[in-house]
Amino acid sequence: MTHPDHEKGEDSAAPRYIWLAETLKKRIAANDPPVGQLLPTEHALCETYDVSRHTVREALRLLAEAGLIVRRRGAGTLVISTESKAAFSQRLGNVDDLMQYARDARLTPERTAMVALESTMARSLGVAPGGEYMKVSGVRGVPGQPPIAVTDIYIRADLAPPVEKIVEMNGLIIEWIATTRGIATARVDQSILAGAMTEREAEALGCEPGASALRTRRRYYDQGGRVIALSDSVHPGDRFVYEMTLLREAEF
Amino acid sequence: MTHPDHEKGEDSAAPRYIWLAETLKKRIAANDPPVGQLLPTEHALCETYDVSRHTVREALRLLAEAGLIVRRRGAGTLVISTESKAAFSQRLGNVDDLMQYARDARLTPERTAMVALESTMARSLGVAPGGEYMKVSGVRGVPGQPPIAVTDIYIRADLAPPVEKIVEMNGLIIEWIATTRGIATARVDQSILAGAMTEREAEALGCEPGASALRTRRRYYDQGGRVIALSDSVHPGDRFVYEMTLLREAEF
DNA sequence: AAGTGGTCTAGACCACTGG
């Protein structure tokens, strides 16, 4: 068949690989190959739908991107879901963009110390107590204006930078660890909650004690699930808003 | 050339298209084709690097996924960035997953009304005042326990569902609009801030007035940037935490 | 009208998985 204006029923306008992807998507949604089972092989799909292998692979690529299948060389194509996940996503350049601070609202470290994470702090940060960490405390904001956050960062001791380097890193500690230590952050968990400021926090931020605060806590993990660093930030409720944009991902 | 164990200097183990993608990435990073300029055509790249068009396209696909280039049929391949963006992303199944409510913590509507968005409310929600909206007010939580949020939703009047449908939609209003009205949400902006509860909110949530609250405001837009709906939620600071996970995206 | 990227075919060899 030399592709003579393919006759596919309805979607005659769509490319073949898109039509094929939609067809397979419907089959999967109808449990034709149920979750946990293998899809027919590429070769079989070529024969069944009378298309080239390239077209089949293009269609399967769409299904894989949609999270419906996983493909393993030598083993086959496994159905792992009946509906496309990840309809929306927030995309960021680096983990500091997470809070979308103004570009020059960098962290100014004020104190550093080696500490063992005691249990209260560990629980509120969501990790096991007892590890050895370098604790860096500082404020974030543009010079000459009231700060927008006080931050404590706990860096795993064996990854911690020399103290004299901290200042010039300008808050990009995670990036420094990735490039210098060769340990990249693979996952970040973030918790956001509201509460009242402690006296110490209020003083550092120039607010009244008990003022409302937005508190964010983060855990940075490497590929193997080991903690790289922890952070705990407090933002004044009256002059800080955390804004984020989620985009619908392309669907086919 | 019949592919005789390609000689590429170092990365001899990597596939050609990955090696090519990395090569082009370095060139772009060095402003070889600067941002705003066109990359050589696929045909030219085939000749320059002595690979097939398929291999070139596979490499360019990686660059496009990394956000370095955009490709336009007939026009060429435009360099739009020198570094891969979107190193981290938050992936969600649907917009309701945004707050990762417990599965059965659905919205229970209590009042609905058609309203014109007055200017104070419009400003705090971040849109132009004056539109006609259906306002749905309700609480969110699992039955038999104190609610975890009071929510106001403003649905653009011409998209609003019949009042009697609201209850059975179980809070999935955005999904209902997408399937029934054919208008999908393409973008969601969310603001998160901390503040004190108003008396009315405190009563609905079973808290004391002035208690700290986590407030989230969302704007739902369609593909053309038109507002679909707005929402305003207040969560008790002492029993609600917004948790999110960001994953590093695959890099090539 | 010439040139671009988008789709598609029909082959081929390879690395890997599984029995």
Add this chain to the structure above:
DNA sequence: CAGTGGTCTAGACCACTTA
């Protein structure tokens, strides 16, 4: 070891952009 998906080639026609 046979069969899978991963990579790659050398062609072809098409839809679209630009001039």
